[in-house]
Amino acid sequence: MSGDLLVVGSVAIDSVETPFGREEDAIGGSALYFSAxxxxxxxxxxxxxxxxxxxxxxxxxxxxxxxxxxxxARAPGRTFxxxxxxxxxxxDAQTLETHLNVFEEFDPVLGPEHRRAPFVFLANxxxxxxxxxxxxxxxxxxxxxxxxxxxxxxxRKALLRTLERVDLLVLNEAEARMLADEPNLVRASQxxxxxxxKGVVIKRGEYGALYFCDGHIFAAPAYPLEALCxxxxxxxxxxxxxxxxxxxxxxxxxxxxxxxxxxxxxxxSFNVEDFSFRRLQRLTYPxxxxxFRQFKALTHFEAEM
Ligand code: AMP
Numbered sequence: 001m002s003g004d005l006l007v008v009g010s011v012a013i014d015s016v017e018t019p020f021g022r023e024e025d026a027i028g029g030s031a032l033y034f035s036a037x038x039x040x041x042x043x044x045x046x047x048x049x050x051x052x053x054x055x056x057x058x059x060x061x062x063x064x065x066x067x068x069x070x071x072x073a074r075a076p077g078r079t080f081x082x083x084x085x086x087x088x089x090x091x092d093a094q095t096l097e098t099h100l101n102v103f104e105e106f107d108p109v110l111g112p113e114h115r116r117a118p119f120v121f122l123a124n125x126x127x128x129x130x131x132x133x134x135x136x137x138x139x140x141x142x143x144x145x146x147x148x149x150x151x152x153x154x155x156r157k158a159l160l161r162t163l164e165r166v167d168l169l170v171l172n173e174a175e176a177r178m179l180a181d182e183p184n185l186v187r188a189s190q191x192x193x194x195x196x197x198k199g200v201v202i203k204r205g206e207y208g209a210l211y212f213c214d215g216h217i218f219a220a221p222a223y224p225l226e227a228l229c230x231x232x233x234x235x236x237x238x239x240x241x242x243x244x245x246x247x248x249x250x251x252x253x254x255x256x257x258x259x260x261x262x263x264x265x266x267x268x269s270f271n272v273e274d275f276s277f278r279r280l281q282r283l284t285y286p287x288x289x290x291x292f293r294q295f296k297a298l299t300h301f302e303a304e305m
Pocket of ligand 1: 033
């Protein structure tokens with residue numbers, strides 16, 4: 001069952017401000033951060049759109065990792081743009097501007113290789129686009145998705161329609177509360193699961209992640225980093241590590257999802273060490289494996305008896 005991993009999501013030009021610096025007009029987007037992380041584990045095929053202003057040559061690092069960019073269309077107009085700011089609470093991204101630009105007219109068309117992918121990730125993007133991708137895939141072993149407040153508020157009905165067809169929803173805690181309209185995360189996960197997804201992963205930034213599935217809860221910590229620079233893309237690189245590991249092992253049983261969540265946490269911890277893609281670009285698999293082992297040591301304890 002192991003194999004290719006299809007992702008649809010945003011490819012963006014981001015301007016980001018954190019307490020540690022700023023980055024203007026950098027490449028970004030949910031699908032790119034996801035691909036940068038997942039490509040260390042599996043063959044990634046990306047479906048998205050860019051405008052005339054996107055520096056396509058800057059994606060060489062993904063081509064080196066054999067990411068299939070044949071589904072990255074170029075359309076007349078400007079690329080999707082996002083401007084955000086983080087305060088000292090790096091868990092809380094404030095969106096200053098969102099310009100959908102070429103995503104307003106985008107109609108994804110999947111090729112045969114895209115359709116056959118056994119693992120599908122609907123990264124954060126318009127839920128109608130996520131749905132149109134699901135209409136074209138053959139019969140994936142696992143469909144996972146992400147979303148954000150922008151879509152929960154603006155396109156709730158379309159999002160709920162997409163969720164009916166999703167196996168695993170990965171979202172952050174503020175989004176889970178907003179989506180379920182429920183402050184308690186255990187109850188929020190139950191509400192969300194009643195709408196379709198069998199599993200829900202709730203990302204809690206520097207506090208780690210929770211996984212809920214059929215009477216089963218798993219809690220993973222975040223890696224305690226001394227130097228943290230830019231949280232942009234942390235959620236997407238988390239999802240990339242998680243889905244990349246699942247695709248490479250071909251096993252979607254809860255015990256393997258637990259390991260996948262730890263790989264996701266490891267990828268997010270690397271991503272936030274530098275601005276934009278700088279850390280993910282130079283990251284190697286042995287470094288990831290070493291951090292996975294550190295996670296195991298971090299959470300290990302002996303029962304007294
Ligand atoms: P995160 O992993 O949650 O930090 O996601 C960061 C990325 O999400 C940025 O690179 C943005 O370009 C992208 N993004 C922000 N808002 C949206 C949106 N409404 N739809 C799709 N992608 C977005």
